[in-house]
Amino acid sequence: MGNRPVRHPPVLIIEDTISLRLVYRAIAMAAGHPVAVAGSAAEGLAQFHATAPNIVLLDVVLPDGDGLALMRAMLAERPETLVIVLTAHGSVNRAIEAMRAGAQDFLVKPVDEARLTAALANAANAPQRTLPAPAGPQANLFIGSSEPMQRIHGKIESVAKSMATVFITGESGTGKELAALGIHAASPRANGPFIALNCGAIPQDLLESEVFGHMKGSFTGALSDKPGAAQAADGGTLFLDEICEMALPLQTKLLRFLQTSTIVPVGATKPRKVNVRIVCATNRDPMDAVRRGQFREDLFYRLFVVPIHMPPLRDRGDDVIEIAETALARFAQEEGRHFDGLSPEVRALFRRLPWPGNVRQLLNVIRNIAVLHMGGLVTPGMLPESLFLQGIDGPTPTATDMPLHDIPTGLPPNLLARPLAEIERLVIEAVLTRHGGSVPKAARTLEVSPSTLYRKLEGWGVKT
Known part of the structure; x- marks a missing residue:
């Protein structure tokens, strides 16, 4: 009989950036690990329950929740899980907080392939451990005290x-x-x-x-x-x-x-x-x-x-400010930048906006700021232009069907000179913008099934 192949422990990768998720997955699979992936805190916890991984590779900045809160929730359920956290360059305090909360190791982005391979090997060979359950095992992934x-x-x-x-x-x-x-x-x-x-x-x-x-x-x-x-x-x-x-x-x-x-x-x-x-x-x-x-x-x-x-963001008072500033700090850490919070003008604007896409739309706005600007106080000039196309005092868009000529513009004037595939994408993106990113609502307006839009967005590499 020949030697049996080594069975490596399963790994769960929780990372919201698709390209990084694919890179980490390839590295872990090349090292012989069965791999599951997730792009958000909610999906990560679902995969954690479904796959029961021995090792979790966890980004501490996620679009829908705090990565460390998610880690505490996972360790509360299965203390033997070995968590390797990913932090942005310069966020040493975040790494220390993660280690104190029970992380096995931490890696600083951009992650070197050899370093990640070594971290996975160390975790795979680590002795079984049992950690005390962190206080408050029902980790609160919601932000806002309204x-x-x-x-x-x-x-x-x-x-x-x-x-x-x-x-x-x-x-x-x-x-x-x-x-x-x-x-x-x-x-x-x-x-x-x-x-x-x-x-x-x-x-x-x-x-x-x-x-x-x-x-x-x-x-x-x-x-x-x-x-x-x-x-x-x-x-x-x-x-x-x-x-x-x-x-x-x-x-x-x-x-x-x-x-x-x-x-x-x-x-x-x-x-x-x-x-x-x-x-x-x-x-x-x-x-x-x-x-x-x-x-x-x-x-x-x-x-x-x-x-x-679930109440819409526009009915949650100052939660919009609390969510925005929390997200700004997290995204800034991910990008290796430092922001000084929101200016009074931006705070006032955020309170008045209808936010048809709710928290998801707000997070996209804050990520846009963190990616395109180096830091400082967030002023109105740093906000994406699309945000100012919303009617601040107008009625909030609903799920009722609307004719295509009512779609908000953003469509180019020379639309008829463009290829059909490009026109299709421009129209779909405009309808999605009108409905705050809701695929089912956009599908009803365009009279197609939601699965059709999901497939098209996936083919374009657009996250939903």
């Missing part, structure tokens, strides 16, 4: 202990998935998996397989058995985002699943019992979808047990 957010925190804490189905509503970018993660983390199922599925991002003909799984040979391309999200979430929480985008035939099967707690994978003949808590979300008005016949009424009442509505 009264609306205090009510949200209270509601999450109350509902988390139960098995009740939770229905989260709110505009795109308000943090619905973070709320779902908060419910899971504060629940008795916190040690189980958290599986998130975006019903609007998956083609309808593949959605049943993604939710319930399939058997080998059940359709063309089904080369092996595949467990669906419902089975993967057994013992934990299944988060169904954009639930109102689910096709009616699959809604019928979801209702049966809720009633029986059993699933039947595509191509299977026998049902399987699973123990799953359901949390779902939508940025649409679910009752309107019911009235239009797009969402089953019986399924709606089965899911709408405990509603939680």
Whole structure:
């Protein structure tokens, strides 16, 4: 018998920059590690539950939460996890804070390949350890202390202990998935998996397989058995985002699943019992979808047990300033720069803006500032021009359809002289801007499926 190949421990990479994520993945795989990747705090925690990695490579600056808060949450659940944190050049204090919080090692960007390979090898050979759980294991990834957010925190804490189905509503970018993660983390199922599925991002003909799984040979391309999200979430929480985008035939099967707690994978003949808590979300008005016949009424009442509505950023008072300044400090660390906060003029403007894209839009604005400017006090002249195209006192855009001639401009005057593919991209980007980056809303305006837009954006290398 020959020597058996060395089995390297699995690695989870949490990094929001796609190019860096691909580089780290290639290095880790070349070193022989099975690899899972994530681009945000929410996705990272979901992958942490789904893959149970031994090693986590974690960027401390993430678009939707604090990397160190995420690390504390992961170590609270599995203290033996070895976390290697990534920090921007010059952020020594951040690295020290990470080591004190339980990190195995830290790397300063830009990361040298040899240094990363060595850090992974050291972690792989490190003895098993058990760390004391950090205080407050339900890490608070929300930023903001306004009264609306205090009510949200209270509601999450109350509902988390139960098995009740939770229905989260709110505009795109308000943090619905973070709320779902908060419910899971504060629940008795916190040690189980958290599986998130975006019903609007998956083609309808593949959605049943993604939710319930399939058997080998059940359709063309089904080369092996595949467990669906419902089975993967057994013992934990299944988060169904954009639930109102689910096709009616699959809604019928979801209702049966809720009633029986059993699933039947595509191509299977026998049902399987699973123990799953359901949390779902939508940025649409679910009752309107019911009235239009797009969402089953019986399924709606089965899911709408405990509603939680995430407030838009414009209704959260000074949270916009707190989020902006926190994000500015984080992004500045990532870029190796120093900013002195927001000027009074920018603070006043931020309070008045309608923020149709909510927190996601605000974070994009702050990242733009951190990337394009060297530092100092943030003044109105440093803000992206697109921000001033919003009507400060006008009505906030809604999800209702609008004719294409009402799309905000930003489109070039010589549009008809351009290739069709370029025109398509310009129009799609303009509609997305009008809807604050919401793909489902843009899809309804353009009368295409959300999955079509997701595929096009992915092909253009655009993060959503």
